Amino acid sequence: MNSSPASNRAPTAADVDLSVRVGTVSFRNPILAASGTFGYGLEFAHLVDLTRLGGFVTKGLSREPIAGAPAPRLCETPSGMLNAVGLQNVGVRAFVEQKLPVLRKFDVPVIANVFGYCQEDYVEVIRALEDADGLAAYELNISCPNVKKGGLQFGGDPAMAAEVTRAARKAGAKRPLWVKLSPLVADIGLTARAVEAEGADALTIANTYPAIAVDFCTRKSRLGNQTGGLSGPAIKPITLRLVWEAWRTVKIPIVGLGGIETASDVLEYITVGATCVQVGTASFSDPKVSERLPQELRAACFEANLFTINELRGSFCTEIG
Ligand SMILES: Cc1cc2nc3c(=O)[nH]c(=O)nc-3n(C[C@H](O)[C@H](O)[C@H](O)COP(=O)(O)O)c2cc1C
Numbered sequence: 001m002n003s004s005p006a007s008n009r010a011p012t013a014a015d016v017d018l019s020v021r022v023g024t025v026s027f028r029n030p031i032l033a034a035s036g037t038f039g040y041g042l043e044f045a046h047l048v049d050l051t052r053l054g055g056f057v058t059k060g061l062s063r064e065p066i067a068g069a070p071a072p073r074l075c076e077t078p079s080g081m082l083n084a085v086g087l088q089n090v091g092v093r094a095f096v097e098q099k100l101p102v103l104r105k106f107d108v109p110v111i112a113n114v115f116g117y118c119q120e121d122y123v124e125v126i127r128a129l130e131d132a133d134g135l136a137a138y139e140l141n142i143s144c145p146n147v148k149k150g151g152l153q154f155g156g157d158p159a160m161a162a163e164v165t166r167a168a169r170k171a172g173a174k175r176p177l178w179v180k181l182s183p184l185v186a187d188i189g190l191t192a193r194a195v196e197a198e199g200a201d202a203l204t205i206a207n208t209y210p211a212i213a214v215d216f217c218t219r220k221s222r223l224g225n226q227t228g229g230l231s232g233p234a235i236k237p238i239t240l241r242l243v244w245e246a247w248r249t250v251k252i253p254i255v256g257l258g259g260i261e262t263a264s265d266v267l268e269y270i271t272v273g274a275t276c277v278q279v280g281t282a283s284f285s286d287p288k289v290s291e292r293l294p295q296e297l298r299a300a301c302f303e304a305n306l307f308t309i310n311e312l313r314g315s316f317c318t319e320i321g
Pocket of ligand 1: 259
């Protein structure tokens with residue numbers, strides 16, 4: 001707890017230490033807003049006190065602007081949501097020139113989410129971000145089709161995931177490199193190990209699950225893009241297992257995300273090994289959720305006799321009985 005030794009007062013929930021470190025990056029609390037669900041952060045600044053978040057991850061940034069997928073782009077599903085936004089974004093240059101100068105005014109770590117359709121795209125985006133101030137780390141989204149490999153996802157194959165990580169490292173990235181893994185793999189440990197070996201500083205686990213929603217009356221998909229990515233509470237148990245599997249395999253820190261809505265959800269991810277978490281879909285029903293969660297987390301920790309959030313990490317007990 002943070003209580004000063006000089007004070008004789010009884011500790012309260014406010015004394016629980018929520019600060020975490022992902023490699024060299026420090027966060028005041030473990031709650032980050034997830035890529036694609038929090039715009040460039042600025043869109044939320046009138047609703048949310050950004051400085052109360054642990055941090056946030058930008059919308060995915062590409063070499064050139066992308067217009068995105070046809071509507072409808074979102075569709076509600078039981079305990080979740082499907083999205084096919086098509087990675088719409090302003091492009092890395094407009095981000096650096098127009099968004100980043102405003103973001104720098106907020107005292108909050110910003111992580112730039114980076115994607116591409118070939119290795120050179122990732123390298124170009126990182127080079128464009130390297131000279132700009134105001135970013136804490138890069139997060140590589142490798143759940144993208146590799147056009148040079150017949151559209152197979154980078155993240156679906158450990159060798160391709162390793163190659164794109166190596167290329168990003170070779171691009172001279174001075175900032176920490178987080179790699180956001182695809183959940184659509186037979187063995188997440190293989191991908192986790194492969195990107196760790198190429199110098200990833202942390203893993204973000206995981207992205208959405210490819211899925212479809214059908215309207216049988218029209219015989220059509222409920223999304224303009226036909227298929228989309230499933231997110232929200234429906235995916236939490238599956239992604240929790242992926243975090244646990246990866247945590248047993250690698251030494252680098254893990255950022256967990258998938259279906260987090262409550263303080264208990266956060267604590268579950270930390271129990272299976274996550275150092276911090278991201279909150280995505282929950283921001284659609286409550287844009288202030290990432291601002292609210294740190295306080296709820298303090299109360300939940302205090303209730304559970306935890307003095308620092310870090311005590312819980314990886315304490316998942318596999319004994320039976
Ligand atoms: C509308 C929407 C857009 C997203 N866009 C991105 C993106 O640009 N890059 C990325 O890495 N992940 C993106 N994601 C995935 C989320 O960051 C997150 O991995 C996923 O939604 C699971 O977390 P959740 O269940 O808390 O939403 C997007 C998710 C949603 C719902």
